Amino acid sequence: MRLAHVWLAALIAIGASPALAQTSGLPPLPKIGIEGEDNRIRVDSKVWPWIAIGRINREVGGHCTGTLIAADKVLTAAHCLYNQNDGRWTVPFEVHFVAGYDRGSFAAHARGRSFTHDPQYDPTNAASLQQMTHDWAIITLDQKLKLKPVPLAPGAAQAIIGGQGKAGVSAAGYNGDWSEILMTHQGCRLLGTLAERPLLIHDCDTTFGASGGPLLRIEDDKAEIVGVLSGVLTLKDKSEKGAAVPVWTFRSLLPK
Incomplete structure (x- = not known):
């Protein structure tokens, strides 16, 4: 892993890792990040916004998490779509999005048709802070799903953090140690951004x-995405x- 040195709240970050990376669930997983x-x-995957969040399963093995942001668009991390073992991007049709997944049941599903990601993203250096700032991707599905998507939060840094x-905020995902159910940490906090990199x-x-x-802001019956884990x-x-x-770093780059 390449070491990165940045300042955060007067502390020096001595390492960055795509520690939420895809997992096959085979070996025991260290609980990095907890x-x-x-x-x-656990949350009810039949209820919005959780129903719009799903597992991204790859035919080559491993899974990640994604969120429906339009009828045929899923937001995820770019490193989820790259195969480190053979050094290639996953073929879109090899990616299967299963929305509202819970222990074998689901609300809707579709395969990928195409990918969009930040042209500056270098998957061969995914552990660097520089690349983590570009670590987002959109999967365009091969069909539209009849589910209510989760919108992206408007505004820039001050509006979102403030x-x-x-x-607080909520983080949701199909963690490797609970891969069959959607787990969230609700009421956690945004601590700010890096001084040198646009990362929440x-x-x-x-x-x-x-x-x-998704990193979500939820208030009453409204929910919006403020970031991608x-x-x-x-x-x-x-x-x-x-x-x-x-x-705010990629909203204008999204496919229409």
Whole structure:
């Protein structure tokens, strides 16, 4: 892993890792990204917005998490669509999005038709902070799903970070240790952004398999995506904090 040195809240980050990366679930998984008490809880995948979140299964093995943001568009992390073993991008049809997945049941599903990702993203250097800032992708599905999508939050850094309110934010994903059910940490916090990189730093509990999942702001019956879960930063004090790609960095690049 390439080391990265950045400043965050007067602490030096000494390592960055796509620690929420795709997982096959074969070996026991270390709970990178979970500090202290595990605050993740199960949610009802039949209820919005959770029903719009699903597992991204790959025929070559492994899974990630994605969120329906339009009838045929799924937001996820770019590193989920790259095969590190053979050094190639996954063929879109090899990707299967299963919305509202829960232990074999699901609300809807479709295969990928095409991918869109940041042209600056280099998957061969995914663990670097520079690449984590570009770690987002859109899967265009081969059919439209009849589910209510989750919108992207409007505004830039100040509006998004300052708008979390007392409720905080929620991180959702199909973590490797709970790969058959959707788990969330609700009421966690956005801590700010890196001084040198546009990454949202949060204290939500997430681990392998949650990559590509949404960082959500939920208020009453409204929900919106503020970021895409990408990885974990290890700070100088050995604490681990989550990193997410903020929506304002890629909103204008999304396919219409």
